[in-house]
Every structure is written in C-alpha cells, then in structure tokens.
Amino acid sequence: MPISKILVANRSEIAIRVFRAANELDIKTVAIWAEEDKLALHRFKADESYQVGRGPHLDHDMGPIESYLSIEEIIRVAKLSGADAIHPGYGLLSESPEFVDACAEAGITFIGPKAETMRRLGNKVAARNLAIEVGVPVVPATKPLPDDMTEVEKMAEEIGYPVMLKASWGGGGRGMRAIHSKDDLAREVIEAKREAKAAFGKDEVYLEKLVQRARHVESQILGDTHGNVVHLFERDCSIQRRNQKVVERAPAPYLNAEQRAELAEYSLKIGRATDYIGAGTVEYLMDADTGKFYFIEVNPRIQVEHTVTETVTGIDIVKAQIHILDGAVIGTEESGVPRRTRIYLRGHALQCRITTEDPEHNFIPDYGRITAYRGATGFGIRLDGGTAYSGAVITRFYDPLLEKVTSWAPSRRKQPAVWIAPSGSSVFVASPPT
Numbered sequence: 201m202p203i204s205k206i207l208v209a210n211r212s213e214i215a216i217r218v219f220r221a222a223n224e225l226d227i228k229t230v231a232i233w234a235e236e237d238k239l240a241l242h243r244f245k246a247d248e249s250y251q252v253g254r255g256p257h258l259d260h261d262m263g264p265i266e267s268y269l270s271i272e273e274i275i276r277v278a279k280l281s282g283a284d285a286i287h288p289g290y291g292l293l294s295e296s297p298e299f300v301d302a303c304a305e306a307g308i309t310f311i312g313p314k315a316e317t318m319r320r321l322g323n324k325v326a327a328r329n330l331a332i333e334v335g336v337p338v339v340p341a342t343k344p345l346p347d348d349m350t351e352v353e354k355m356a357e358e359i360g361y362p363v364m365l366k367a368s369w370g371g372g373g374r375g376m377r378a379i380h381s382k383d384d385l386a387r388e389v390i391e392a393k394r395e396a397k398a399a400f401g402k403d404e405v406y407l408e409k410l411v412q413r414a415r416h417v418e419s420q421i422l423g424d425t426h427g428n429v430v431h432l433f434e435r436d437c438s439i440q441r442r443n444q445k446v447v448e449r450a451p452a453p454y455l456n457a458e459q460r461a462e463l464a465e466y467s468l469k470i471g472r473a474t475d476y477i478g479a480g481t482v483e484y485l486m487d488a489d490t491g492k493f494y495f496i497e498v499n500p501r502i503q504v505e506h507t508v509t510e511t512v513t514g515i516d517i518v519k520a521q522i523h524i525l526d527g528a529v530i531g532t533e534e535s536g537v538p539r540r541t542r543i544y545l546r547g548h549a550l551q552c553r554i555t556t557e558d559p560e561h562n563f564i565p566d567y568g569r570i571t572a573y574r575g576a577t578g579f580g581i582r583l584d585g586g587t588a589y590s591g592a593v594i595t596r597f598y599d600p601l602l603e604k605v606t607s608w609a610p611s612r613r614k615q616p617a618v619w620i621a622p623s624g625s626s627v628f629v630a631s632p633p634t
Contacts, residue, residue: 201284202526203227203284203285203309203522203525203526204227204228204284205227205228205229205230205281205282205283205284205285206218206222206227206228206229206230206283206285206286206287206311206522207229207230207231207232207274207277207278207281207283207285207286207287208229208230208231208232208242208246208286208287208288208289209232209268209274209286209287209288209289209292209293209294209299210268210287210288210289210290210291210292210294211232211233211234211237211240211242211268211289211292211586211598212240212241212242212586212587212598212599212601213242213584213585213586213587213601213603213604214289214290214291214502214504214586215231215242215245215246215289215586216241216242216245216584216585216586217518217584217586218287218289218518219231219242219245219246221516221518221519221522222522224519225519225522227522228247228248229245229246229247229248230246230247230248230249230250230277230278230281230283231243231245231246231248231249231250232249232250232251232252232268232273232274232277233249233250233251233252234251234252234253234262234264234267234268235251235253235254235261235264235267236264236595236597236598237264237595237598238251239592239593240586240587241585241586241587241589241592242586248281250277250280250281252267252268252270252273252274252277253266253267253268253270253273254267257276258273264595264597264598265398265597265598268292268293269292269293269401271293271296271298271299271302274286274293274299275302275303275306275308278303278306278308279306283308284308284309285308285309285310285311285522285525286303286308286309286310286311287311287312287518287521287522288310288311288312288501289501289502290499290501290502290503290504291599294312294501294502295318295322295369295400295499295500295501296318296322296401297315297316297318297319297322298315300312300313300314300315300318301315309525310525311478311521311522311525312477312478312479312500312501312521312525313474313476313477313478313480313500314475314477317474317475317476317477317500318500320474321470321474321480321498321500322369322498322500323368323369323404324366324367324368324369324406324496324497325341325343325344325368325404325406327470327495327497327498328341328495328497330470330473330474331470331495333473334469334470334473335469336466336469336470336495337466337492337493337494337495338494338495338496339408339409339411339485339494339495339496340359340408340409341359341406341407341408341409342355342356342358342359342406342407342408343355343406344368344404344405344406345389345404345405345406345407349385349386349389352385352386352389352407353382353385355407356379356382356385356407357382359407359408359409360409361379361380361381361382362378362379362380362410362412363378363379363407363408363409363410364376364377364378364379364407364408364409364410365377365378365379365388365389365392365405365406365407365408366392366405366406366407366408367392367395367396367399367400367402367403367404367405368396368402368404368405368406369396369400369401369402369404373440373442373443373444373445374395374396374399374400375392375393375395375396375399375400375405376392376443377391377392377443378410379407389405392405393405408496411485411487411494413487413488413489414438414485414486414487414488415436415438415452415454415485415486415488416436416437416438416440416445416483416484416485416486417434417435417436417437417438417452417455417463417483417484417485417486417493418434418435418437418481418482418483418484418503419431419433419434419463419464419466419467419481419482419483419484420432420433420434420435420479420480420481420503420506420509420517421467421468421470421471421476421479421480421481421482422478422479422480422517422520422524422530423471423475423476423477423478423480423524423530424477424524424528424529424530425477425524425525425527426529426530427475428529428530428531429468429471429472429476429530430468430530430543431464431467431468431471431543432509432513432515432517432543433450433451433460433464433509433512433513433543433545434450434451434452434455434460434463434464435448435449435450435451435452435505435508435509436448436449436450436451436452436453436454437483437505441563442563445504445505445553446552446553446555447550447551447552447553448505448508448550448551449508449548449549449550449551450508450509450511450512450548450549451512451545451548453548453612459491459493462493463484463493466482466484466493466495467482470482470495470498476500477524477525478500478521478524478525479501479502479503479506479517479518479520479521480498480499480500480501481498481499481501481503482495482498483495483496483497483498483499484496502517502518502521504553504601504604505551506518507549507551507582507584507604507606508549508550508551508606509549511547511549511582511606511608512545512546512547512548512549512608513543513544513545513546514544514546515543546610547608547609547610547611548608548609548610548611548612549606549607549608550606550607550608551604551605551606551607552604552605553601553603553604554588554601554602554603554604554605555600555601555602556594556600556602557600565596565600566594566600567594567595567596568593568594569591569592569593569594570588570589570590570591570592570593570594571590571591572590573588573589573590573592575588575603576605580607580608580609581605581606581607582605582606582607582608583603583604583605583606584603584604584606585602585603585604587601587602587603588602588603
C-alpha cells in the first residue's frame with residue numbers, strides 16, 4: 201500500500217519542510233511536540249499534532265530533548281494517529297538503528313536507510329573501515345578511545361599532533377574538537393564524551409589526523425529499494441564556526457570536471473557497497489595544497505544544507521525520499537528523480553543559516569520573544585524556517601537555527617541586469633549603475 205500518513209519524528213524547520221513535501225504529494229502529516237515546544241510553529245503546520253513526553257501513561261515527565269528521543273513515545277503516537285510512515289528529519293533519532301528496528305517491528309515504514317546500513321554508516325569508525333574496503337582514501341585515525349587516558353595519549357602520539365577529536369555517532373559538530381598538544385587531550389576527551397552523550401545518547405569518540413589546510417566538501421547520494429544509486433553532485437561546507445556549518449554552496453566552486461567525477465565515484469562506491477536506500481551525504485576533506493580527497497563520514501539522512509542541492513538540480517530530495525520508500529525506481533517520474541541521461545547542474549546556490557547566536561557574547565545562543573520579523577524576498581530567494589515569526593517565543597532548550605536563506609543565480613559572479621537607460625531610448629542587458 202502506498203504511504204498515506206507520515207509522522208515526522210522531529211521539530212521546527214525540518215519538520216515543516218517534510219510537511220510541505222508531503223502536503224504537495226497529498227499525504228497526511230502528523231507532528232509531535234514536547235511541553236517546551238507547545239508554542240512552536242511546527243505543531244500547527246501538520247494535519248494532526250500530539251504531545252510526547254508527558255501524560256498518565258508515563259512514570260515521569262520527560263525533558264525537552266528526552267521527549268524527542270523516546271522511541272517508545274514516538275511509536276505510540278504513530279500507532280495512535282494511524283501513521284504508516286515516519287520521517288526522522290536530521291539530528292535526534294535520525295541516525296539510530298534502534299529506531300529503524302522499532303519502526304519495522306511496529307509495521308511502520310522508516311523513510312531512510314535500513315538498520316543494517318545505519319549501523320555500518322552511522323558509526324564513523326565502521327564507516328571508515330567500509331571506505332577502506334571499497335578503495336576510498338581516508339584520513340589516518342584511531343579506534344574508539346578507551347577509558348584509560350594513558351592509552352589515549354599513546355594513540356594520539358602515534359597519529360601525531362594536531363589531531364581532531366570526533367564523536368563516533370551523530371554529526372553537527374557535536375563532540376568535535378581540534379587538539380594541538382598533549383596538555384589539552386584529557387580535558388577535551390572528557391568534554392567531548394559528555395557532549396556526545398547528551399546529543400546522541402552514546403559517548404564513544406575517536407581521534408583523527410587534522411588536515412591543516414582543508415576544504416570540507418560533501419556528495420549527495422540517493423538510492424532506491426531496487427539497487428540503483430545516483431549522485432546529485434556536491435556541496436562545499438568549508439565556512440564553519442565551532443565545527444558547525446554556517447554557509448553552504450553548490451556546486452563546490454574550486455572543483456574541476458575531473459575532481460568532480462572522482463568525488464562522485466567515491467560516493468557511489470560507498471552507496472553501492474551498502475545497498476543504500478534514501479538520501480545520504482558522503483563527506484570529505486580536500487587537502488587544499490594537494491587536491492586529494494579524504495573520506496571522513498556518511499550522514500545516513502537528509503542534511504540541513506540539502507536546499508542548495510535541490511536548487512541547482514531541480515530535484516526535491518524530500519519528495520524523492522518518500523517516493524523511494526514507496527517503492528519507486530530511480531529514473532522514473534514516480535521516483536521524483538526523472539528518467540534522463542544525466543542529472544544536470546543549473547547555476548550556483550548559496551545557503552546561509554540565520555541563528556539566535558549572539559556575536560557580542562561569544563556566539564552564545566540567545567532566547568526570548570521575537571517582536572518583529574520580516575522574511576527575505578526577491579528573485580532566486582528561498583526561505584526554510586520553523587521558528588521565526590512575529591511573536592515567536594524562542595526557548596533555550598533547542599538548536600539556535602531560526603531560518604535558512606538560500607539564494608540562486610546562473611553564475612557565482614554578479615549577474616547582468618535589464619534596466620532602462622537614462623535617456624529612456626532603449627532597454628538592454630548591462631551591468632546596472634552603482
């Protein structure tokens with residue numbers, strides 16, 4: 201049976217993004233919300249909405265994050281609402297193989313990869329091992345770090361400073377730290393484990409050699425349930441703050457045709473080796489001095505920055521996810537990825553994240569009420585939001601993302617414009633006067 205009702209196991213911007221795609225496909229939608237999100241916009245954008253984390257069926261009231269991480273609560277609401285599919289969005293449970301298993305046990309379609317694929321790719325250490333197996337180059341790294349700090353120090357010395365500390369599960373920069381000397385190692389490992397545990401429920405971390413002059417480039421892939429895998433080119437995500445992406449571009453402006461093809465082939469190898477289903481992102485570091493690529497991780501889910509890829513390819517990735525889990529074959533109109541000899545790049549797109557972070561106070565996330573709001577407008581502008589509107593109450597409990605602003609133009613350079621000459625004698629294409 202085709203999917204008829206989707207529960208989005210997430211909140212804010214990405215929940216609204218999925219609701220929009222589902223509505224355009226004439227599929228009913230279900231929202232979940234925690235007590236702290238009772239005024240959140242996503243609660244009112246779905247056909248139905250249900251509170252999670254509180255009620256007489258629970259032994260205790262859950263916290264603002266715990267509510268969205270409770271697999272039992274989400275499955276309960278899915279059954280209660282009659283949802284036959286769940287979209288995980290990004291973050292929270294989107295990379296949890298246990299959540300995929302729970303959906304399967306409940307007879308609910310999970311809009312994403314299989315649990316087996318999630319286990320192989322969701323864990324960064326396992327994903328590195330897979331990349332090595334299929335011939336994709338990787339940055340030197342350690343196994344998951346033990347509790348014995350003396351052993352950890354030996355492992356760091358073997359790789360050589362500087363090193364990058366990373367959480368084995370999850371992404372978004374959580375648990376990630378650059379370490380330049382032994383003096384900082386113990387403190388940073390403790391802090392990274394704490395942060396990873398809070399964000400992903402697991403505190404496993406590992407060390408990776410830090411590439412000093414690196415570009416962060418990632419490749420978008422889509423796989424169907426029939427063994428087909430395609431790529432939608434790449435994005436540049438090098439502009440970051442505290443290891444969090446803040447500006448993303450598509451395509452990466454520094455790649456030539458040969459490098460673009462090399463990157464795509466690496467990503468397709470990983471997708472084929474795992475029988476990948478749905479949308480995924482394969483991330484790399486590119487050494488700015490040598491031009492070499494190094495695999496770093498796979499995000500087996502939709503990405504925050506998927507908008508720039510959609511803008512330059514014309515493919516709605518969220519709709520494609522839904523079509524694919526409905527059984528569509530990539531290359532047909534029903535899949536959302538049409539039949540054609542190539543997937544084309546059209547122009548250039550740039551996404552900027554608008555957040556509550558206060559630059560005057562070391563970018564600490566702010567909170568309070570938005571008294572006035574006006575969204576961006578103009579040709580080639582796309583807004584994806586879920587928090588910002590006049591009167592919105594921003595809490596301190598969640599990610600500081602307010603809006604994503606995506607712009608598009610035929611080229612990266614300032615575009616010529618049509619304007620009327622001062623004399624009014626002609627209309628022609630020229631650069632507008634300053």
